[in-house]
Amino acid sequence: MISPIELTIPRTVVLVGLMGAGKSAIGRRLAQRLGLAFIDADQEIELAAGCTIEEIFQRHGEAHFRDGERRVIQRLLERPPHVLATGGGAFIDSQTRAEIAARGISVWLRADLDLLVERTVRRQNRPLLKKGDPREILQKLMTDRYPVYAAAEICVDSGSGPPEEMVDRVIDALRRHDAPTPVESAAG
Numbered sequence: 001m002i003s004p005i006e007l008t009i010p011r012t013v014v015l016v017g018l019m020g021a022g023k024s025a026i027g028r029r030l031a032q033r034l035g036l037a038f039i040d041a042d043q044e045i046e047l048a049a050g051c052t053i054e055e056i057f058q059r060h061g062e063a064h065f066r067d068g069e070r071r072v073i074q075r076l077l078e079r080p081p082h083v084l085a086t087g088g089g090a091f092i093d094s095q096t097r098a099e100i101a102a103r104g105i106s107v108w109l110r111a112d113l114d115l116l117v118e119r120t121v122r123r124q125n126r127p128l129l130k131k132g133d134p135r136e137i138l139q140k141l142m143t144d145r146y147p148v149y150a151a152a153e154i155c156v157d158s159g160s161g162p163p164e165e166m167v168d169r170v171i172d173a174l175r176r177h178d179a180p181t182p183v184e185s186a187a188g
Contacts, residue, residue, distance in 0.1 A: 007175060009034055012076075013083045014104040016091040016149055018141055019126055020119035021109040021158050022166060023085035029167045031083035039079075041086045045072050053087075062089075070096050077103040088128075088141070092148050101153075105177065107170060108152035113139055115160055153177060 013030065015023040024040050031038035042053055045068055049056055056065045069087060073096050076084055084104065090096050091106065100106050111119075116138050120126055129137055149155075154173045158166060 007034060007171065008178065009036060009081050009105075009174070012079070012081050012104040013174065014077075014100045014106050015083070015085045015109055016100075016106055016152055017088065017109040017158070018111065018116055018138065018145065018149075019088040019128070020116040020138075021088075021111045022119075022163070023109055025163055026109060026158075026166050026170065027083045027085035029163055030170055033167055033171065034083065037079075037082040039076055039082055039084050041069065041073055041076060041084060041090060044076060045069055045087075048072055066093055069093075070099075074099050088145070091152070092145055097148075097151065105154065105174070106152035107154045107156060107173065108149045109158045109166075109170075110146070110149065110155055111158035113142060115158060116142075118160075 013034070013036075015027050015030075017023055024042075027040070028038050045056075045065075046052055049068060051059075053065065056068070066089065069090055070093055073084075073086060073090055076082075077099055086096075091100065091108075097106075113135070117135050120129060120138065121134055126134075128141070131137065154170075154177050156166070156169050156173050
């Protein structure tokens with residue numbers, strides 16, 4: 001077992017980004033390295049709803065899902081600091097974004113289109129990708145959502161290397177984010 005690193009995390013680390021960016025896979029490893037609990041918001045939504053996200057989309061539509069997602073994330077942000085992986089659309093909601101800004105440290109895992117396509121085409125549980133060509137849908141989501149994700153406090157580029165490299169990059173970014181800003185001398 002890897003021992004936790006020395007880094008004070010005063011608020012929940014909230015991973016945001018498109019499906020396939022690595023929020024859950026990196027989040028689990030990050031939580032272990034930081035000595036924090038890991039929570040996947042999508043799993044918590046499914047537990048609260050008593051059905052899968054795909055079933056929520058089919059039965060009630062995306063608007064109903066987003067409303068439940070907002071409430072679940074607000075509840076999760078009330079817990080002690082942990083690592084929280086959110087669904088791809090969670091940060092797009094202005095209320096959810098405000099809650100994350102108030103109670104968490106948002107970390108955007110940014111990935112390019114080819115990597116997202118490679119990671120998502122293998123999985124059949126992506127309701128938004130069932131509406132047409134996955135590459136075209138992901139490109140449109142990138143166009144629509146990347147400007148909003150850019151509001152995250154931290155941005156870390158996702159790559160195709162080993163997950164531990166990505167975890168190291170996130171930890172380095174958290175250290176830089178948490179580091180005190182040097183004060184310039186008035187005499188200088």
